[in-house]
Amino acid sequence: MAWENFSCIIVNLLTDEELWKEDAQSYLPYPDCNPINFGCYEIHCISTHDKGPYRLKELEIVGQVDWGTTESRKVYHFQFLDWPENKFPVACHLLDFIGAIKTTMTALHTSFRNVPAIVHCCCGVEKSGIFCALWNLQEQMDDIEETVDIFSIVRVMRHQRPLSIQSKASYEYLYSASQSFKERMHINVSKADRKQKEGLLLSIGLSDEVQRLIENMQVDSDDSDI
Secondary structure: OOOOOOOOEEEEOOOHHHHHHOOOHHHOOOOOOOOEEEOOEEEEEEEEEEEOOEEEEEEEEEEEEEOOEEEEEEEEEEEEOOOOOOOOOOHHHHHHHHHHHHHHHHHOOOOOOOOOOEEEOOOOOHHHHHHHHHHHHHHHHHHOOOOOOHHHHHHHHHHHOOOOOOOHHHHHHHHHHHHHHHHHHOOOOOHHHHHHHHHHHHOOOOOHHHHHHHHOOOOOOOOOOO
């Protein structure tokens, strides 16, 4: 996937413990160790940097493009370490993580719009859904003056990727995290969206549409991959 889509960013939302449990560590070589081979592709780990709540690995993928001809590409692997199972991360840590990825992408003169990044967790919907929703929220705050629409972002994501943002608690977390980002950037959440937040958090005054969205979140919070 990374090779065929020319992806230069991989975002991994699993902790080290989850990686070993899910046997997802196998695609990540260690520095100064032998590369890992997947068919005609070879993955080398150039460097590893622990940066508080996340880890950055610089990888090199060597692939065969023609008979006897190889090409190497650099890929930056960001792993968020501060997201335990069945809990939510500290919002400012996740926002800093997203900011670090954006800074790297800017330095590489690329963005999610033209060169896709790969985002993964265990099941690909809950942690990944929250991450992508927060990314979109920040993009909306940057692109549209002083307004965000959390509900519409979640609705579009659930249409494109069913089961994304699986629980009411996850939906509430998006509001909490966006508030943290707003306080940093001094951006006001739109008045209408703020009313939706108040209704959700107080369990009163919910619009019919928001209420239906919450009721349609099928996965019980005890079973959610958060």
